[in-house]
């Protein structure tokens with residue numbers, strides 16, 4: 028029987044960027060048209076990748092801004108992060124940078140398993156953030172980047188599959204590093 032690995036992933040970003048919509052598309056396969064501000068919500072889904080099974084526990088958080096103080100529960104026991112901005116909001120792109128800095132500090136400046144997501148790609152004509160800006164930012168963090176649309180179900184599954192891969196990638200990086208020290 029395959030081992031089911033537990034992965035806790037926190038979804039963070041500014042208000043109304045589509046955090047809930049992405050999580051809801053991933054778990055329930057539907058798009059929520061209305062807007063209901065999130066306080067905090069959790070989702071669970073079993074994801075099978077090849078021979079491996081993962082119990083993905085998603086924490087959908089309230090919208091944060093650059094002044095938010097992140098609670099310990101967003102740091103301790105968390106395996107990975109999905110940081111979301113909206114391609115139609117430069118401000119949300121700035122907020123995501125401030126959130127990353129806080130997470131990085133909180134984790135003792137170690138490498139973080141992060142997927143940076145530019146959501147609302149269906150609203151491309153109203154763009155305030157170009158794709159290349161998202162790519163460059165993710166590169167500077169050593170993270171994965173993608174643009175998505177929760178509305179059009181574009182890459183919503185991939186976002187959460189990618190974060191599982193990112194967690195494994197960062198774990199392998201540290202395993203290899205500790206082997207080097209032992210040699």
Ligand SMILES: Nc1nc2c(ncn2[C@@H]2O[C@H](COP(=O)(O)OP(=O)(O)OP(=O)(O)O)[C@@H](O)[C@H]2O)c(=O)[nH]1
Pocket residue numbers: 040041042043044045046047048049059060061062063064065066088089090091146147148149150175176177178179
């Ligand atoms: N066009 C478009 N609208 C979207 C998309 N994703 C979310 N929305 C809309 O944007 C609004 C906010 O979506 P939410 O998913 O509630 O955003 P959130 O980031 O969870 O918001 P907070 O709870 O305030 O943090 C809603 O009206 C959604 O229908 C998208 O990909 N494209």
